[in-house]
Amino acid sequence: MIPEKSIKSMRRQKILLARLQTITRTRYYKYQDIAFKYFGLFCTILGIAILVLFLANLIYTAGARLDWGFMTNLPSRKAAKAGIYTAWVGTLWILSLTTLIALPIGIGAGVYLEEYNKKGKLANILEINIANLAGVPSIVYGLLGLELFARFIGAGESLLTGALTLALLILPVIIVSTREALKTVPYTIREASYALGATKWQTIWNQVLPASMAGIFTGMILALSRAVGETAPLIVIGALAFVPFVPSSVFDSFTVLPIQIFNWVSRPQKEFSVNAAAAIIVLLSITFMMNGIAVYLRYRWQKKIKW
Amino acid sequence: MKIEAKNVNFFYGPDQVLRDISMSIKKNTVTALIGPSGCGKSTFLRLFNRMNDLIETAKLEGEILIDGVDIYNKNINVNELRKTIGMVFQKPNPFPKSIFENVAYGMKVNGITDKSIIEESVEESLKQAALWEEVKDKLKKSAFALSGGQQQRLCIARALAVKPSVLLMDEPASALDPISSIKIEELIYQLKASYTIMIVTHNMQQASRTSDKTAFFYMGELVEFDDTRTLFTNPKKERTQNYITGRFG
Structure with missing residues (x-):
């Protein structure tokens, strides 16, 4: 038979473990949130940057031609x-x-x-x-x-x-x-x-x-x-x-x-x-x-x- | 009798909303329609200017007479009818135009083009609606610049400008603050001298303050119709008693 004391401590350990897991999980969600934010920002900038580069190139090549x-x-x-x-x-x-x-x-x-x-x-x-x-x-x-x-x-x-x-x-x-x-x-x-x-x-x-x-x-x-x-x-x-x-x-x-x-x-x-x-x-x-x-x-x- | 409903049954598709309702209303009186939500009182009100016609599946049985004429007769022109029956809605719904244009609109669609007649009517209607003093210097301003209570009185002026003989009001004060609400009630009392008024309300005090007669609707039936004082102090039906004392609804 297992003494009652050790059952109690095992239970406590289990609860502790579960808490730790929840903490890591919420931390993971937080990072996920931040990661997505920067990914979205990157996509937006990429789209605009390509367009701006294209426009700049146009003006550089043909700006003088426009009269x-x-x-x-x-x-x-x-x-x-x-x-x-x-x-x-x-x-x-x-x-x-x-x-x-x-x-x-x-x-x-x-x-x-x-x-x-x-x-x-x-x-x-x-x-x-x-x-x-x-x-x-x-x-x-x-x-x-x-x-x-x-x-x-x-x-x-x-x-x-x-x-x-x-x-x-x-x-x-x-x-x-x-x-x-x-x-x-x-x-x-x-x-x-x-x-x-x-x-x-x-x-x-x-x-x-x-x-x-x-x-x-x-x-x-x-x-x-x-x-x-x-x-x-x-x-x-x-x-x-x-x-x-x-x-x-x-x-x-x-x-x-x-x-x-x-x-x-x-x-x-x-x-x-x-x-x-x-x-x-x-x-x-x-x-x-x-x-x-x-x-x-x-x-x-x-x-x-x-x- | 100014207005009569005879054995009215009304349906939305397969659902019967009004059941065998008969009611007679005298000229220059205020009749309040009360009852819990969904009891059919608004639908009943909208029968008198045929606003329910706009709903495709609507079907009416029975007769609605105004000045002895069946307004659902085939020879009746709905647009002409609506010019003689004014309506004020629950939420103030001014047009996105100037104050002047809001009141003049009804005359414009009536084919009145004489400027002096229109100007005169606009002023008269605004005075009747107790709004003239507040807006006479800003008639060209947008109606949206007015407060909720002023907007609702503008909507009343707009309805009066086409010179109706009956005024239908669908919870005209329910979206307003208490002071604006009292102003509307005072207005109803004054307008009674020239118009026959029907008013739907959720507010029992308002019904007892403004109306001569009160009709209590419940589940599409007209439970009781009597002098307002009698109905509120000595109702004959138990359901009326329960409703006005706040036991349900």
Whole structure:
């Protein structure tokens, strides 16, 4: 028989051991916590650092190339003489046309899906498909644009074809962001409007849309800043051509910044890659500016409306 | 009778929310609807301006008459109806616009475009809602800059601006502090002279202070409907007695 005293001490030892284990375990959790924090920090810095290095390199190689002449010269076979005038004018054309086409359709579809569409099978099918469309590779949209707009409608390799194709490309994004913006308007606002005898349309037009406008525009600008960098669909519809003039109507052929960049990069002469770098700085400035406007809009909107 | 409900049954999908309710309300009176949460009093209130129509699965049996007209008749235009039946909600819900625009909105959707008429009505409505003195110098400021109590009076002014004859109030003071709450009650007392008012409330003191008649709802049934004084001092049903003395609910 084991004496009672030793049983007691064995028990005490067991308890002590368990306590020690808990202490080491909590210490382990603490280290895990710290380790993850630094891992996250590392990832963040890595992403930003690579981008900053890239930008610095761009500015180093092409900063001197960026002058007034570069902005106003037509494309040329000589690298030192070539400019991006046709490219940035084309980009502005494409941007405005795409906005004109995509904005009303996108908002219309978003309002319909969010406010009018009754929940059911059809609604589910529509919703899933729009989410899917947002993920379709842009080259597929390019092929669709080539067949539908350039050939079937007969718009050719024109600005119109390009804008229609890009509008198709960003429509799903606009529809989704419109719906998200509409969802943030509380039901009590709609209720208040209905209770005053307003019709559904009056309620949407006077209350819901103004209250969600900033959100809709934010989504629109983010979608456009994606469109501004798209190259593949435009190459497919035939925009990769030597265009020595600025378009004067929507039926003219055109070029845009990313295509000009692509064009220059694919040439063997080294001077052209400096041109490409300079054009990239211009393109990046445009997208950064657009994102900046979107951030500003969201900030102002949040300050103004607090539900 | 200004308002009549005749054998009203009401359903959300398969659930029956109101059971065989009949009630008559005289012109220029205040009627309080009381009862525990989920008893159907808010749903009942929302029948009179057909707000329940916005819920897809809602179904009504029976008749609701206002000035002798069945408001669920096919020939009734819901938007026109809602202009004659004002409503104030539980949480102040001003539009994210200026004070002026909030009150003018009802007229705007009515098709009134004459500026002088709108300005006059806005002032009159704000005065009726006892808010004019506090906001007359900042009509262009955002309605969100007002306090909760002021916002709720703004919502009352907004409802009055379309010149309704009936005012439905769904717990109008429950989200407010005691002083703002008392102001709303005083307002209800003054508005009685020009409007027929129905008010849903959780606050028994408020019901007894503001109303002429009180209806006690329980589990979708109208248990008792009587003069407020009688109902609170000498209820005929045991369930009413238990509720008003705080034994349940």
